[in-house]
Amino acid sequence: MLFPTATFAIFFLIVLPLSWLAMPRPSRWRPFILVASYVFYSWWDWRFIFLLAGCTVWNQLLAVRIHRATTQSQRKLLLIVALVGNLGVLGYFKYYDFFINSSQSMASIVGLEAPLSLRAIILPIGVSFYTFMAISYVVDTYRGDFVPTTLEKFAVYLSFFPHLVAGPIVRPGELIPQLDEPRNPRRVDTSRAFYLIATGLFKKVVIANYLASNIVDQVFGAPGQHSSLEILIGIYAYAVQIYADFSGYTDIAIGLALLLGFNFPRNFDSPYAATSLQDFWRRWHMTLSRWLRDYLYIPLGGNRKGKVITYRNLMLTMLIGGLWHGAGWTFVVWGGIHGVGLVVEHWHKDRPGYVAPPDTRRHRIIGRLITFNIVCFAWVFFRADSFSTAWDMLTGLFTGWGSPSPLVTGGVLLAIAVGIGSQYLPTRIPYIIMERFGRLPVVGQALVLAFALMLTNTLGPEGVAPFIYFRF
Secondary structure, three states: OOOOOHHHHHHHHHHHHHHHHHOOOHHHHHHHHHHHHHHHHHOOOHHHHHHHHHHHHHHHHHHHHHHHOOOHHHHHHHHHHHHHHHHHHHHHHHHHHHHHHHHHHHHHHOOOOOOOOOOOOOOOOOHHHHHHHHHHHHHHHHHOOOOOOOHHHHHHHHHOOOOOOOOOOOOHHHHHHHHOOOOOHHHOOHHHHHHHHHHHHHHHHHHHHHHHHHHHHHHHHOHHHOOHHHHHHHHHHHHHHHHHHHHHHHHHHHHHHHHOOOOOOOOOOOHHHOOOHHHHHHHOOHHHHHHHHHHHHHHHOOOOOOHHHHHHHHHHHHHHHHHHHOOOHHHHHHHHHHHHHHHHHHHHHHOOOOOOOOOOHHHHHHHHHHHHHHHHHHHHHHHOOOHHHHHHHHHHHHHOOOOOOOOOOHHHHHHHHHHHHHHHOOOHHHHHHHHHHHHOOHHHHHHHHHHHHHHHHHHOOOOOOOOHHHHO
16 A cells, blocks of 8 residues: 555545544554554555564564573573574565575576576565564663563554555664553644655655656666766666655655654655765665664674774675665665775774864865765666666766757756755754644645645656655
8 A cells, every 4th residue: 555545545534533532542542553554564465464463473472582581691592583583584585586596697607506496476565674673672672772562562563554664664662662652632743744744745756756757767777778968867866766755755654653643763864965975874764774773783893893893894784784675786786885985984084194174165065966976876776677787877978978868858857956955955944834834724724735735646647656665
């Protein structure tokens, strides 16, 4: 079930009032929202609700056992069992065919035959996100940062439909305590909720879909048939498309959760205004960045064991982060580019006698230009379906100048400018809009929202493409 559809609108209009009616009695609300979330998830393929349920039971049982274990060795063994189960599920559904295909290619090079065959396994929507949330739960229990809750509350935490299929990745301590707090519909920040939903829909339905259908899909589909200018603008267009698509989804998710009375962590903070790659990863998919830092980079040793180990840990974290995004070597290269960039940035700062440059407008502009273009270079491998396509894209940047560029239209350039330029607006602007919207009477708010939805529907293309991150 996709957010910007009539089906979801009907679903939410039913769930929202029933949720608030049941909220005063948690013993009724939790089963209700659990059933609603499973209905939401089953809309795509009902069979995978059993996978979600199995993941829930497995991690709850192991978390409780870890919490009750009396020795450190028992706790560690139970944690390993929990991680093997979670990563095993993720590995089978997401990476089985990838590893078999890779092993077959390696075997053919040396004249051998791989014993296993491809299975064309269907990837369950959202499995990467709720698996990472489940890992957070058992690891936080192991570390003593969180005491296991009841199976019912954990099931709600893992399956809560606003974040279920594409994040944000919410930690146990960020959501589960909210399940016990009394919710008051009069205290819901509706101004912020409606602002996030409206802007998220506009970013997804208008900007992301427009760029995908008018330049990105054509250029990445057949780069050899397009001019250098079209390829260059196509790369920049994809950078805006993936930002508008993913940040638009999470904005809608955060807004929907707000209307239901719950707060989710922010997931994007103007990433294309970053002045370095380190700054970029503080702003892009922030919940994943923090997850990788706390559950991968720091356990590997972080920056506590010297410069060389720090650089190794950065590379491993980004390579694994790249593989998490997709079962393909192009994603590993994407993560590797970011890893190398982060290592270079740290090495530069670690040099003897290093002095940080002054925080001037000139240095910020230079840093933003360099960072944005490195990010866009990496996006080529992220979007390309093969290394051959990525190579054609990169070589096409230099071999087709002067050729006709019919795809580079005013609409495409405007969409790119809006997608990037909006990230340079003063941070107070959204708050001013939300404040003024909140002052309007109910009828006025309804009219503004109706106009925003009508504008989005008018400017958006016919039909709504699936969100990019659904396949991750």
